[in-house]
Amino acid sequence: MGNLADRIEVYLKRILEQTSEGYIILQRSELAGEFSCVPSQINYVLDTRFTVDRGYLVESRRGGGGYLRIIRLGLGIEGQYQQVMRQLIGEQLSRERSNGLVDRLVGEELVTIREAAMIKCVLSGKDLGGKFKDWDALRACLMKTILTTLSRDDLL
Amino acid sequence: MGNLADRIEVYLKRILEQTSEGYIILQRSELAGEFSCVPSQINYVLDTRFTVDRGYLVESRRGGGGYLRIIRLGLGIEGQYQQVMRQLIGEQLSRERSNGLVDRLVGEELVTIREAAMIKCVLSGKDLGGKFKDWDALRACLMKTILTTLSRDDLL
DNA sequence: TTGTCTTTGACCTTTCCTGACCTTCTAACA
DNA sequence: TGTTAGAAGGTCAGGAAAGGTCAAAGACAA
Numbered sequence: 556m557g558n559l560a561d562r563i564e565v566y567l568k569r570i571l572e573q574t575s576e577g578y579i580i581l582q583r584s585e586l587a588g589e590f591s592c593v594p595s596q597i598n599y600v601l602d603t604r605f606t607v608d609r610g611y612l613v614e615s616r617r618g619g620g621g622y623l624r625i626i627r628l629g630l631g632i633e634g635q636y637q638q639v640m641r642q643l644i645g646e647q648l649s650r651e652r653s654n655g656l657v658d659r660l661v662g663e664e665l666v667t668i669r670e671a672a673m674i675k676c677v678l679s680g681k682d683l684g685g686k687f688k689d690w691d692a693l694r695a696c697l698m699k700t701i702l703t704t705l706s707r708d709d710l711l
Numbered sequence: 712m713g714n715l716a717d718r719i720e721v722y723l724k725r726i727l728e729q730t731s732e733g734y735i736i737l738q739r740s741e742l743a744g745e746f747s748c749v750p751s752q753i754n755y756v757l758d759t760r761f762t763v764d765r766g767y768l769v770e771s772r773r774g775g776g777g778y779l780r781i782i783r784l785g786l787g788i789e790g791q792y793q794q795v796m797r798q799l800i801g802e803q804l805s806r807e808r809s810n811g812l813v814d815r816l817v818g819e820e821l822v823t824i825r826e827a828a829m830i831k832c833v834l835s836g837k838d839l840g841g842k843f844k845d846w847d848a849l850r851a852c853l854m855k856t857i858l859t860t861l862s863r864d865d866l867l
Numbered sequence: 868t869t870g871t872c873t874t875t876g877a878c879c880t881t882t883c884c885t886g887a888c889c890t891t892c893t894a895a896c897a
Numbered sequence: 898t899g900t901t902a903g904a905a906g907g908t909c910a911g912g913a914a915a916g917g918t919c920a921a922a923g924a925c926a927a
Contacts, residue, residue, distance in 0.1 A: 558776025558914095560883065583906060593885050598907065603882090618892020621905035669866050670826060676860045677833055682852035696838035704832040710825045714924090716873065739916055749875055754917065759872085774882020777915035873924070883914075890907070897900080 563590055563597065564604045571627055578626040583615075586623075597623070608643060608655035610662065630663050637706055641699060648695040653678045656698070666705065674701055719746055719753065720760040727767075727783055733864030734782040739771075742779075753779070763859050766790065785862040792821065793862045797855055804851035809834045812854065822861065830857055 556565075563586070571579055587594040605611035605625055612626040630636035643656060657674050660666045666674070678694050704710075719742070727735050743750040761767035761781055768782040784790060796812065804812075813830050816822045822830070834850050860866075 556776070558883065561776065584904095594906075595886080595908080596884060599883075615906060616892075617890070617904085617906045619904045620893070621891085623906080669861065670829065672860050672863065672866055673826065673829065673857055676856050677853060682849065682856055693838065697833060700832055700838055701829055704828050705825070707828065710828055714873065740914090750916075751876080751918080752874065755873070771916060772882080773880070773914090773916045775884070775914045777882075779916080869927085871924100871926085873922100875920105875922080877920095878918085880917075881915085883912100885910105885912085887910095888908085890905105892905075893903090895900100895902085897898100 559590060559592055559596065560600050560603065563600045566590075567600070567605070567625065571625060577629075578624055580622050580624045582621075583623055601625070606655060608652050608659070610659045630659070630665070634706065636663070636665065637702055640702055644695050644698050646695055647691040648678075648698055649691055650679060650694070653694055653698060670705075674698075715746060715748055715752065716756050716759070719756045722746075723756070723761070723781065727781060733867065734780055736778050736780050738777075739779055757781070768859065768863060783864040784859065785864055790862055792819070793858050796858055800851050800854055802851055803847040804854055805847055806835065806850070809850055809854055826861075830854075833857075 556562075567579070583594050583597045587597055590596070601613050601623070605613055607628070610628045610630075612628055614624040614626065616622055630639055640656065640660075648656075654675060657666070657671050657678075661668060661671045678697060680690050680694070723735070739750050739753045743753055746752070757769050757779070761769055763784070766784040768784060770780040770782065772778055785793065799812070810831060813822070813827050813834075817824060817827045834853060836846050836850070
């Protein structure tokens, strides 16, 4: 975890945790200055770490007085997260995206670390190898089924 | 027992025993440097000595700041149980037998009710419909993978 | 000798980082 | 009012920094 992108990620998530607004505003060039890197490195971090799947929204504005705004997305209240998740999953789900989604469930404390590890290993698809073709579609199905199971009232 | 692969194996297992995290993280090129060998020699050691059968799991990440992570699988009572389970599962696993095994795990308090429900729903294979042929073989693979995940020492 | 285990090196894939160049916005100025 | 300079942020391609794969050569035991 010693690389630059990871450190910037941790830094941003930390201040995002500390704020009560649910979002933070910052200047790209300033942040780049603090980490002594080029401004586009910030975009790289935002593009790879602060995606919608992982629960973030990034807005920005150019020109004088421009800024970056990183918004933390909740999963809604009480069972609403099921719907949000299903939307995000869609018909196709890559392994990277599924990992992001599962991490987010952990962050929201909707699944435990152990459960998350289980889900990830099942969705990784190492077992099927080349046997199964349409892996992304299958992964989407499985993820949804798992969500359904997790929402069963008798499991609480 | 004086060959290079054996020495690297011993070295890694020694530090792996000493850690309380249940895993170690290292850089392939760095380790290769310490033993004055080519980096791919490390892969050879990992592939032949740190397999799931022998109680280890290896994860890695490429690119700048990449790493290798060797995870210890439980060697205690639970671990032995896992070994028995793996034998029991074999190459084919019917739905009835898998449900039986999962219930047994619940009985032994090795998995929670929620986890059991998740495993069952994944193994039920409702999602795949007729798409996949050799469902009993796949079920066996998945069950083993799940057991492996549950025995990871870094999840305790 | 033969078959298995080890070691090496050439080449590949993924992830990260940088810099050059582009687009958008504001504000001052003619 | 229209123009334009400067101040943001955006994009993209290329190089660097990891780890992965594979086949061939070497070492060694049966």
